[in-house]
Amino acid sequence: MADSPSPSGSPDSPLADADLLRLDHQVCFSLHAASRAFGAVYRDALKDLGLTYPQYLVMLVLWEDGPLPVKSIGERLRLDSGTLSPLLKRLEAAGLVRRVRSAEDERSVGVHLTDAGAALRERALPVPRRMLAATGLELSELRTLRALLSRVTRTLDEA
Amino acid sequence: MADSPSPSGSPDSPLADADLLRLDHQVCFSLHAASRAFGAVYRDALKDLGLTYPQYLVMLVLWEDGPLPVKSIGERLRLDSGTLSPLLKRLEAAGLVRRVRSAEDERSVGVHLTDAGAALRERALPVPRRMLAATGLELSELRTLRALLSRVTRTLDEA
DNA sequence: CGGCAATGAGTTGTGTGCAACTTAGTTGTG
């Protein structure tokens, strides 16, 4: 993963196919690898709470915005029911969440925090600081990273 | 995913826990989401080749550096044998790869491209350009992104 | 009103990703 500068001339000149190929798979692989590296550190940080990283993301959404239908959680986290249904079932089995069929629209299921689920927030508070420290990035770099990633995701989703 | 600026004052001042929490999960979630968004576009681009994205990464390594033991592939892709063994078995079943037990060290298994595996490279060549275009990023931004991600991964792996 | 497309959740099947373990082969040390 060393920084191998392109062999082809000046900074932003048109690149040869071979260089493009290398840059592409460096970027995509870096993304893939970074995502999994984060996962590993989160796994460790969340071990005591009994949460996986995707479960933690769902809890974050619920801690911030109270009871939500499965659909809305899926929109925020970019996840479909095929992923969320079993995940929420596990959170319910762990006693952190309740699922309530909506009265107005019986297709919809609202996800509510239990007392235990709400209480877990306190124990989760130190996690972000620990994660940010583990990245070793400056705040400005984090913001750059977030902005680039958000933009890429938006663009890719349109295609 | 809107850019919600921190409510707490100046650019890089110490942030409150609540802001940190938000920034943390914005960064980590962005990474997670971007990785999956890439996966979706790759899935489409690789459909015709009959490869998944992780399988494509393995093929890229083999196309670049010829026959390699499973161990080396794992080091480059940051994957362990638990992931690689079944993946390689599928590539072998697809006729793209052969696994050969090493004679010098019988613990080691070398992964070799078959003729079909080597030939597949031609059909994979247009994929990177298509992916880079789909990101909508400038070359300089791609380089920034790659550099940041590589650094974060390295730092996280040390922890 | 009746029927039919659209919607929300859930299920099934495949493919990662990783921890924990097993198996077989190798190396270092007394």
Add this chain to the structure above:
DNA sequence: CACAACTAAGTTGCACACAACTCATTGCCG
């Protein structure tokens, strides 16, 4: 040489992630 420590692959079990599907409910349109 013997034997413990180590190493490379593979296996097992669990939890995503997503495509493709089912099922029930809702909304719309003639």
